[in-house]
Amino acid sequence: MEGCYVPSMSFSRRDLLAASAGAVLPLNSPAKKRLRVAHFTDVHIQPELHAVEGTVKAWRHLMGQHPRPDLVLVGGDMVMDAWSADRDRTKLQWDLYHRTRKDNMDLPVHHAIGNHDIWGIDKGASHTSGQEGLWAKKWFLDAFGYARTYHSFDFADWHFVMLDNVLITPDGYNGMVDGDQFEWLKEDLSRTKKPTLLVSHIPLLSITGVVQGYQEKTGEWNVGGDVMTKNIDALRDLFLKNPHVKVAVSGHVHMVDRVDYAGVSYLCGGAVCGSWWKGWNAGFPPGYRLIDLYSDGTFEERYVPWGWTAQA
Numbered sequence: 001m002e003g004c005y006v007p008s009m010s011f012s013r014r015d016l017l018a019a020s021a022g023a024v025l026p027l028n029s030p031a032k033k034r035l036r037v038a039h040f041t042d043v044h045i046q047p048e049l050h051a052v053e054g055t056v057k058a059w060r061h062l063m064g065q066h067p068r069p070d071l072v073l074v075g076g077d078m079v080m081d082a083w084s085a086d087r088d089r090t091k092l093q094w095d096l097y098h099r100t101r102k103d104n105m106d107l108p109v110h111h112a113i114g115n116h117d118i119w120g121i122d123k124g125a126s127h128t129s130g131q132e133g134l135w136a137k138k139w140f141l142d143a144f145g146y147a148r149t150y151h152s153f154d155f156a157d158w159h160f161v162m163l164d165n166v167l168i169t170p171d172g173y174n175g176m177v178d179g180d181q182f183e184w185l186k187e188d189l190s191r192t193k194k195p196t197l198l199v200s201h202i203p204l205l206s207i208t209g210v211v212q213g214y215q216e217k218t219g220e221w222n223v224g225g226d227v228m229t230k231n232i233d234a235l236r237d238l239f240l241k242n243p244h245v246k247v248a249v250s251g252h253v254h255m256v257d258r259v260d261y262a263g264v265s266y267l268c269g270g271a272v273c274g275s276w277w278k279g280w281n282a283g284f285p286p287g288y289r290l291i292d293l294y295s296d297g298t299f300e301e302r303y304v305p306w307g308w309t310a311q312a
Contacts, residue, residue: 033295035156037197038062038107040288041075041251042271044116045097049277050311051080052096054286058272059104061306062288069290071155072107073162075251075269076114076201080276082139083118084125087132094143112162113140113149114201114252115173115226136168150181152188157295159194159244161185165202165229174225175202177235189242195297196245203250204229205236205266207257227253236262246297249289254281256303267291270303279310 040062045055062069079093101109119139120128128135134142137149149164163185167176177185177200189196203209209223229235239245240262247265254271267289274286285305292300 032298033157035071035158035293035295036067036069037291037293038065038069038072038288039075039199039249039251039267039269039291040072040272041201041249041269042077042114042254042273043074043097044077044080044271044273044276045093045100046080046277047092047096051273051277052100053311054273054277054308055097055100056104057308058286058288058306059100061304063105063107065290065304069107071160072105072109073160073197073199073249074109074111075199075249076112076166077116077251078111078114079116081116082120082126083116084122085119086125086127090119090126090139094139098143108155110151110153110160110162110199111140111144111146112199112201113137113164113166115166118166118168118173121168121172137164150184154192154194157194158293159192159196161188161196161198163198163200165200165204172226175200175204175227175229176225176231177229182231182234182238186238189238189245193244195293195295196242197247197249197291197293198245200229200248200250202227202229202252203266203268204248205232205259205261206250206253206268207259208253208255208268212253236264239264244297247291247293247299249291254284256284256287258301265299267301272306274308274310277310 045051078097082090117140120126120135152161165175165177167174209227213221213223249267251269256270257268259266269289270287275281286308287303287305289303
């Protein structure tokens with residue numbers, strides 16, 4: 001069976017106690033070569049709400065897994081908010097993120113960009129002009145030494161693609177893989193036949209946007225472009241031409257879901273911070289995802305609550 005999904009609302013007290021102690025419920029483990037990946041998204045670190053303490057605990061919880069992950073994929077929104085923050089506040093948040101990660105986690109890690117990681121787009125609140133050297137997505141690039149906001153790499157038997165699908169628009173942002181990046185992605189996928197996992201901040205495809213999008217007054221569903229990727233049809237067609245694309249993981253909505261569609265499993269990975277360090281969000285506890293990737297292109301996955309309770 002491709003995947004071993006834990007239903008989103010099946011978090012019992014026993015499950016949470018086990019998770020808080022560093023345990024993971026048993027995974028079926030076929031006799032195939034395994035690569036264990038952690039999807040660790042939406043940290044939203046800040047000096048308030050005991051978020052630093054919580055982030056340290058989350059990293060240590062991840063490091064306590066047995067077996068320990070081989071690779072960590074951070075899905076964006078590392079900081080609480082740079083969009084509307086001034087330079088000093090933005091630097092403070094990034095410094096907290098870097099320190100907690102480096103002091104408590106020593107695994108290979110790759111980062112995707114989230115909308116909260118983009119500095120100063122709200123020029124009034126952030127006191128920016130748009131001419132600053134680290135303005136917009138440049139702070140993210142500087143933070144990790146990336147040449148672009150998207151990249152790919154191979155790790156063991158799998159290929160990984162870190163996408164940037166946060167398109168800045170006059171009214172804010174939309175989920176979109178823009179033209180240049182789309183052409184790059186086409187070329188990138190054509191160069192490998194390894195099973196492939198993609199990471200984006202905003203979901204490429206998710207049921208959560210539909211659940212949130214019902215409009216009682218009209219009786220219709222309205223899925224906003226800020227909660228799902230607008231050019232999913234073009235991406236679906238690209239993936240159909242590249243059947244080695246197996247998994248796409250995302251964050252952003254702070255909820256957990258899985259959509260199996262046209263040969264790809266789309267996984268929303270919840271949020272390390274839950275409801276922005278205020279507890280559970282829409283029935284989902286703070287957590288991260290563990291994904292066991294096998295050399296034949298199959299996988300198993302589960303969402304792991306790490307035991308956080310909002311602090312007074």
